[in-house]
Amino acid sequence: MSDLADRTATIEKTFNAPLKLVWDAWTQSEHIVKWWAPKGMDIKVIEHNFEVGGTWKYSMLMPDGNEFISEGKYIEIKVQERIVTRADFKPMTQNVELQIHFEADKDQTKFIFKVIHATPEYCKQQEEMGFYNGWGSAFDRLDRFLKNSIN
C-alpha cells in the first residue's frame, strides 16, 4: 500500500542493553509504569493482559486533574521479537496500530517502533480538525497570550 508511509511514524534505535532486558522492560507492567508516562505525570496500569487478544489500559493524570487514557488490544506477539497492538489514546488519537520490533545485536538491541494511523480518510479527518497544520500556530499565539496574562 503506497499510502502506508504517509500514515506511519517510525522511530529506530539501538539500545545499549541485551534483548531480554529490553523485552522485559517493554512488556512487564512493573517496568511500564517507570517509563510510559511523561515526566511529572502519574500512571496507573488498569489492565495489562500480555497475550494475543489481550487488552491493556493505562491511565495518566494530567496536571489539571483530567485523565488521559491509553488502551489497546494485542494483535500479535512473538516473544523477544515482535509486538503488534491496536491502540487508542483518548480523547483524540484513536484507532492506531503500534508495531514494535526487537532484534539482538551482540549485547545491544535493535529496536524499530512504528505508529500506523488508520486510514488516509482518518488522517484527513484529523487534518481537518487542524492538528497537523495551522492549528499549531493558533496555539503558539495562545501560548504567548497565556504568558502575557500571567506576567
Next chain:
Amino acid sequence: MYICNQTVTYIMRRDVFQAIADPIRRAIIELLASESLTVNQVAEQFEISRPAISKHLKILSECGIISFNQVGRERLCLIQPQKLIPAFLWIKQYNKLWEDRIDSFENYINQLQSKQQKNE
C-alpha cells in the same frame, strides 16, 4: 428512564476537545484570543447566520472556553485561556509523545542495565 439518563450524560459532556472539533468554533477562539468582542462583533466576522453563531458561542460557553459579560445592552465574549490547556498539552504531547516515550524507555533500560552490572 435509564436511556433518558444516558442521553443527558452524553449531552452534558462538554470539554475543550468538543469545543475545538468545529472549524467555526476554532475560528471564534482564534478571534477572541486576540481581543474580547461582543456577540454582534463576532457574528459580523462570519458569513453564517447570527443564530448559528449564537449556537457556537453557547457551546463554547458550555465547554467553559468563553464567558459572557453583560456590558449595557451588549454581551461581551471573553476567552478563558486556561480551559484550552488540556488541548494545548495534548498537542504538545502528540508531537513529541513517542520520541519522549522512547527516550524515557531508553533511560530506564540504561538504569536497569547498570543496576544489573553492579550486582554481578
